[in-house]
Amino acid sequence: MVLAAPGPVGRGPGPLAPVEREPPEPGAGEVQVRVEACGVCRTDLHVVEGDLAERRRGVVPGHEVVGRVSALGPGARRFRPGERVGVAWLHRACGRCRFCADGRENLCLEPLFTGWDRDGGYAEYLTVPEDFAYALGGALAGLEAERAAPLLCAGIIGYRAYRLSQVPPGGRLGLYGFGGSAHIVIQIARHHGCQVHVFSRGGEHRELALRLGAVWVGDSFDAPPRPLDAAILFAPAVEIVPAALEALDRGATLAVAGIHLSDVPVLRYERHLFQERTLRSVTANTRRDGRELLELAAEIPIRTATRPYALEDANRALADLKGDRIQGAAVLRVTGGHPGSGGPDRGP
Secondary structure, three states: OEEOOOOOOOOOOOOEEOOOOOOOOOOOOEEEEEEEEEEEOHHHHHHHHOOOOOOOOOOOOOOOEEEEEEEEOOOOOOOOOOOEEEEOOEEEOOOOOHHHHOOOHHHOOOOEEEOOOEOOOOOOEEEEEHHHEEEOOHHHOOOOHHHHHHHHOHHHHHHHHHHHHOOOOOOEEEEEOOOOOHHHHHHHHHHOOOEEEEEOOOHHHHHHHHHOOOOEEEOOOOOOOOOEEEEEEOOOOOOHHHHHHHOEEEEEEEEEOOOOOOOOOOOOHHHHHOOOOEEEEOOOOOHHHHHHHHHHHHHOOOOOOEEEEEHHHHHHHHHHHHOOOOOOEEEEEOOOOOOOOOOOOEOO
């Protein structure tokens, strides 16, 4: 499914169009992956609708990819054909800049991103540098591709946001918005004994939050019963930022996990930031984040709630995501079976 030109989803046939291409050949140090499933992420929506500046005309979106290695490029030795791998948002970091040199490759000065700079997982095949693919063996080997796919971005970026929020074990964590990332993060937080407070407008999202162990649910602008030790903003609603900061206890942090957000409203220093409250952004991910998240996913174990779509229904999946009609995460089934036309949600 190719993005011919950015445009709004939910109108007409949609910005993505099906095309037939030969499978891409892996270059030096790359592997070709036969895609089984690809999650549908809000970042895909930003790419498709043009909120993120177009980097390449005719790109294939998708960066929550689960599949199997189908061919090796020259010099590729890390995987064997048939091994199961995951592909995430960070397609490649330069490895040379000052940020890569000290382990902060998420801040690389010359990065490439899957589904934005390079063709992604809304297709039957893609290629990826073998060093930036994730092994999905061991305890994750038996997890359905559809269930594993959201871990590759919703999980990884959610985990990084959780870490950067600096919530202490057993602390009070607020989650603003309860979609693909938040329904994974709540499982991580509960694993560490946190009391999770969920702020969401949607009744179905609140129901899922309660099933997953939230101690309190409310509207996006409600005040929690007690000040929060940390919070994460997943909802793409910038007007929530002041309310979330106001809900924090002294010395607490609000981590903003979105890649795209409009201008933050005016903040009042004493009301929103004083007493050492911190507002920080979360940018992309490192491979270390990915490896740690996947280890946690096997240990907890994390169970994702997914709604499957056929590959050719990618426009509708994005429209449903934009319309807040998905409980958990949307996933395209690519070569691992046919889900029909947007079947029922599958809970954790």
